Amino acid sequence: MTAATVPAAQARAWHLPRPARLLRLELRRNLMPWLLPLFAALFWLATYRPAMAAPPLWDTRGTMLQAQTMLAFAPLLAGAAAWAGSREGRRGTGDLVDVTGLPRWAGRLAAWAAVTCWAEAVYLAGVAVVYGITAHQATWGGPLWWPIYVGAATAAAACAVGFAAGALTPSRFTAPLAAVVVFLALGAGAFALQHGARPTYSQIWPLNAQGAFPPDAIGIFYPYLPDLAIAQLMFVGGLGTVALGALGLPAVSGGRWLRSIAAAVTVAGLAAAGTAVGLAGTARLETHGIVIPALHDAASDRPVAYTPVCSAGAIPVCLHPAFRGFLPDVTAAVTPVLHELAGLPGAPVRVTQVAVTTVAQAPSNGANLGPPILSGHPAVLYLPLSDVSLPGPGTPTTAFIGELRDELPPLLNSFVGLKVLNQPGSGGIIAGPSSPGAPAQIAVAMALAQDAGLLNPFPVPGNQPRHGNGSAQGPQATGAQAQAAAQAQAGAASRFAALPAATRHAWLLTHLSALRAGDITLSEIP
Amino acid sequence: MTPVATGVRQTSGPARRLPAGLRLTRLFLASRRVLTCLLILVACAITLRVALQWLPRTGTLSRQIPLTVEAAAAAAIGVTTRSPFGDTERAAGRWLPLLRLAAVVVTTGAALGLLATGAASRHLAGGILDLLRDLGGFAGIALLAAAVVGSGLAWAGPLGYLVVAISAIEGNWTTPWVWPARPPHDHGAAICAVVVFAAGVVVHTLRPARSSARE
Numbered sequence: 001m002t003a004a005t006v007p008a009a010q011a012r013a014w015h016l017p018r019p020a021r022l023l024r025l026e027l028r029r030n031l032m033p034w035l036l037p038l039f040a041a042l043f044w045l046a047t048y049r050p051a052m053a054a055p056p057l058w059d060t061r062g063t064m065l066q067a068q069t070m071l072a073f074a075p076l077l078a079g080a081a082a083w084a085g086s087r088e089g090r091r092g093t094g095d096l097v098d099v100t101g102l103p104r105w106a107g108r109l110a111a112w113a114a115v116t117c118w119a120e121a122v123y124l125a126g127v128a129v130v131y132g133i134t135a136h137q138a139t140w141g142g143p144l145w146w147p148i149y150v151g152a153a154t155a156a157a158a159c160a161v162g163f164a165a166g167a168l169t170p171s172r173f174t175a176p177l178a179a180v181v182v183f184l185a186l187g188a189g190a191f192a193l194q195h196g197a198r199p200t201y202s203q204i205w206p207l208n209a210q211g212a213f214p215p216d217a218i219g220i221f222y223p224y225l226p227d228l229a230i231a232q233l234m235f236v237g238g239l240g241t242v243a244l245g246a247l248g249l250p251a252v253s254g255g256r257w258l259r260s261i262a263a264a265v266t267v268a269g270l271a272a273a274g275t276a277v278g279l280a281g282t283a284r285l286e287t288h289g290i291v292i293p294a295l296h297d298a299a300s301d302r303p304v305a306y307t308p309v310c311s312a313g314a315i316p317v318c319l320h321p322a323f324r325g326f327l328p329d330v331t332a333a334v335t336p337v338l339h340e341l342a343g344l345p346g347a348p349v350r351v352t353q354v355a356v357t358t359v360a361q362a363p364s365n366g367a368n369l370g371p372p373i374l375s376g377h378p379a380v381l382y383l384p385l386s387d388v389s390l391p392g393p394g395t396p397t398t399a400f401i402g403e404l405r406d407e408l409p410p411l412l413n414s415f416v417g418l419k420v421l422n423q424p425g426s427g428g429i430i431a432g433p434s435s436p437g438a439p440a441q442i443a444v445a446m447a448l449a450q451d452a453g454l455l456n457p458f459p460v461p462g463n464q465p466r467h468g469n470g471s472a473q474g475p476q477a478t479g480a481q482a483q484a485a486a487q488a489q490a491g492a493a494s495r496f497a498a499l500p501a502a503t504r505h506a507w508l509l510t511h512l513s514a515l516r517a518g519d520i521t522l523s524e525i526p
Numbered sequence: 527m528t529p530v531a532t533g534v535r536q537t538s539g540p541a542r543r544l545p546a547g548l549r550l551t552r553l554f555l556a557s558r559r560v561l562t563c564l565l566i567l568v569a570c571a572i573t574l575r576v577a578l579q580w581l582p583r584t585g586t587l588s589r590q591i592p593l594t595v596e597a598a599a600a601a602a603i604g605v606t607t608r609s610p611f612g613d614t615e616r617a618a619g620r621w622l623p624l625l626r627l628a629a630v631v632v633t634t635g636a637a638l639g640l641l642a643t644g645a646a647s648r649h650l651a652g653g654i655l656d657l658l659r660d661l662g663g664f665a666g667i668a669l670l671a672a673a674v675v676g677s678g679l680a681w682a683g684p685l686g687y688l689v690v691a692i693s694a695i696e697g698n699w700t701t702p703w704v705w706p707a708r709p710p711h712d713h714g715a716a717i718c719a720v721v722v723f724a725a726g727v728v729v730h731t732l733r734p735a736r737s738s739a740r741e
Contacts, residue, residue: 034675038686046693072689079681090678172559172608173566176601176681183594183688184573191580191587 019110022102026114031080036122039073043126046072051130053394056137057322059218062144063209065127066151070207071186073123077155078162079179081115085163089170094252103254105262108247112163119155127151140306140322144219146229147209153233154206157240158182164243168250194364202365203228203290204235204280210289212367214386217355218289220322223300225289228280235276241269285361308352314342317351317383326390329397333404334383336452341415344508348374348381356384371410381411405454412445412452417516437518439489440525444508444515446493451501492525499526554625560633563606567637570599571644578648588651589695593706596661597688599637604668604680606633607735616734627731634665634723655710663705663719664688669726677735 047069051061085108088094098104131143162178189205196202203211210218210228218224248254248262283292288301308318311331315338319327334351341347358370369387374380388403389395418441496504507526514520555561574595581588606629609615616622638661642654650657664684671683693699694707702714709715 031679034679035682038682042686042689045690050693050697071692076682076685076689079685083678171562172605172678173562173602175678176598176605176685177566179681179685180594180598180601183597183685184591187587187591187594191591194587195580195582 018102019106022107022110023113023117026111027117030114030118031083032115032118032122035076035080039076039122042072042076043069043122047126048130052133053392055216055325055390055392056134056139057216057220057390058131058134058138058141058144059220059224060215061130061134062147063215063218065130066147066154066209067207069123069126070151070154073119074154074158074186075179075183077115077119078158078165078182079175080119081112081159081162082166082178083175084111084115085166085168086170086174087111087166089167090172094170098252103258104250105248105253105258108163108167108253109244112160112244112247115163116156116159119159120152123152123155138322139324140320141220144224146224146226150206150209150229150232150236153236153240157206157236157243160240160243164246167247199365200283201277201281203283204231204277206232206236208232208365211283211285212361212365213285213289213359214356214367214369216390217384217386220304220320221355222288222303225291225296225300227292227295228283228290230295231276231279231283231292234272234279238269238271238273238276241272242266243269245269285359285367287356287359314338315348315351319353323353323385323390326385326400329391329401330383330385330404333401334381334408337405337408337411337448337454338381340412340448340452343505345512346374346379346415349378351381351383354382354384356386357382371407374411374414408452409445409449409454412448413441416441416445416448416512417518418442418445437515437520439485439522440492440520441515441518443489443492443522443525444496446489447496447504450493450497451504488522492522496525550621551625551628554622555629557610558606558608558629560606560629563602563633564636566602567599567633567640570595570602570637571640573598574641574644575648578645578650583649583651586692586696589706590692592645592650592652592657593660593688593691596641596657597664597684599641599661600664600668600684601681603630603633603637603665604672604683605677607669607672607680607730608677609734622734623731626734627727630665630669630727630730634662637661637665652710656706659710659716659719660706662723666719666721666723666726669730670722672735673726673729673733680735 047064050068051064054060054064088097097107100107127148134143161182162175165178165181166174186205186207189202189207192202193199193205193208202208208228209215210225245262245264245266245268248259249266251259253259253262279292279294282294283290285291306321309321309324309327310316310318311327313331313335317327317331317334319330323330330351330353338348338351356369357373358368360368362368369384372381372383375382385404387407388400391397391400418438499507503526508515511520511524574592577591577595581591607626619625638658641657641661645654645657652660664687667683667687668680672680675682691704691706694701694704699707702708702712702718705712705715705719
């Protein structure tokens with residue numbers, strides 16, 4: 001150092017207030033730049049690749065930036081922060097810094113802030129990359145910020161917890177143990193969500209975005225419900241505050257007033273985290289996402305206005321503009337079925353995409369999603385795409401069309417008058433002894449499905465044996481009787497499917513009302 | 527007899543070399559905190575046993591939690607390679623490569639034995655073969671990371687690889703270089719894990735863990 005540079009350096013240093021100078025020093029002498037290549041590689045593997053393989057929907061990619069990114073980042077951030085926090089203990093310089101004029105709590109907070117600044121910079125850089133690319137690819141909408149807020153808060157909380165562990169128990173083993181504990185805590189949260197006795201409380205898990213609600217239906221037809229995100233922010237913010245407050249509790253951290261403030265901060269953090277868990281316990285899955293009554297804003301229940309994009313044809317297929325790119329594939333999937341129904345009484349005049357028809361919480365943090373439904377006068381086919389894998393690099397178009405077609409047979413069931421269970425995901429029928437016309441209805445539905453090219457003409461999930469053995473005959477119909485009934489149904493279906501389309505259409509035009517009323521028998525089917 | 531005289535006599539005759547060698551070994555292991563490492567490995571084994579009691583037999587979690595415990599054990603092994611003496615020790619110690627090799631073999635063997643004991647009579651997805659392969663691979667990564675970024679940060683290697691492995695399991699990757707995503711009897715994955723472990727042991731034996739500028 002030359003004599004000329006000393007005054008210049010001193011002058012520059014005095015321009016900054018003392019906390020800012022300390023923060024600048026900590027930012028420069030930080031572990032995080034050494035870990036940047038590792039974080040970049042993990043972001044590419046854990047978030048960027050799956051995000052780019054997913055359809056360019058803001059909601060799908062936004063939730064990945066909360067869940068996948070934090071699963072990769074949070075443990076390592078905790079480890080890096082623990083390493084930074086244990087610095088004085090590892091180097092044996094604790095006594096030296098304890099006697100400086102700056103309270104130890106302030107010094108430690110500056111070191112934590114430096115690690116957190118690096119962590120947030122890394123995370124937000126990743127968010128910028130994914131959202132920047134999505135902005136070029138998406139056909140509708142804008143970035144979802146609530147998942148990003150939760151992700152950023154989780155990163156800060158992981159740094160706080162790790163830093164506190166490192167500062168309070170300095171050892172060469174603290175950093176890996178902090179990282180592993182965060183890993184296991186995230187795993188335990190996933191376990192509690194899927195297998196816990198009280199899974200509603202587990203919704204607070206910070207990697208959980210809208211629970212089991214399908215990610216490609218969040219924030220598109222209705223605004224993104226921030227209820228759960230607010231509770232998660234309270235929870236991770238509370239945990240982080242507890243950790244930072246605990247740093248100020250030891251006697252060396254500062255004077256009595258400062259330690260009192262630290263104690264108050266710790267208690268406030270505990271209260272916030274506990275309140276958040278309590279709020280999560282009241283969460284319920286609704287048709288727009290996770291609702292927490294105490295945090296819910298009724299304005300979020302108003303649908304988002306949009307102009308649908310529709311195909312040209314006798315029965316237009318209309319999708320949300322966010323799904324504009326899938327219109328040809330959806331049209332190709334549903335057109336054969338629409339062709340079978342066109343012109344018949346009760347046939348849909350339009351196909352309209354909806355987020356979900358019905359949704360219900362299922363075990364293991366699952367959701368039972370309802371099938372497409374026909375509703376209204378004139379009838380409209382409400383078609384959700386949430387239960388199928390959207391086409392993209394990971395899902396070929398043919399697979400998407402096949403999955404969507406598999407959703408349609410229940411629609412044919414209801415069209416011919418079979419009583420369809422109004423339970424999400426059932427997709428099946430109730431055809432018992434009280435439905436004497438059910439065999440004919442089943443046969444016609446099978447014939448229509450067969451003619452429409454549906455691979456699985458009559459799915460009755462979890463009910464295949466009953467269906468295969470003639471469900472129309474009821475539980476008492478077993479053995480040879482059931483076999484004979486099933487053969488009769490299949491024979492009638494084959495016979496009806498073999499008819500020319502015009503003949504079949506004409507017969508349905510005449511007899512559809514009677515068929516729906518259950519007044520047609522198998523022998524009356526041409 | 528004074529301690530100095532004792533020391534002279536111990537190094538003067540072949541019959542008295544054993545205690546000195548034992549003392550050297552004990553000091554070496556103490557300087558690496560091997561006892562703490564073993565305690566952590568015992569804690570890992572207990573964690574694994576408790577987790578296996580509750581975990582489902584299939585699914586991502588049935589692989590993710592045992593892998594996390596294995597990565598933790600490997601991270602502890604990696605961190606144990608750190609020397610508090612640095613160049614002073616390297617300049618004076620002729621037996622250091624052998625001691626380093628012995629320490630790694632002992633800690634890795636202990637980790638395997640303890641984790642296998644923890645998983646005994648419980649359903650471990652992939653079985654003991656999987657445990658052997660994955661733990662060996664993780665330990666190799668930890669030793670290589672210690673050589674590259676310093677033993678203090680060696681934990682970042684296995685834990686970073688753990689994230690990759692979890693992504694691979696969820697994405698059904700087939701590359702043998704991400705061996706935790708492969709079935710236990712996959713020869714390619716086993717070879718990759720063995721190569722990484724051997725490379726880690728050789729590098730650590732011949733070249734002591736780097737002292738990072740951020741130590």
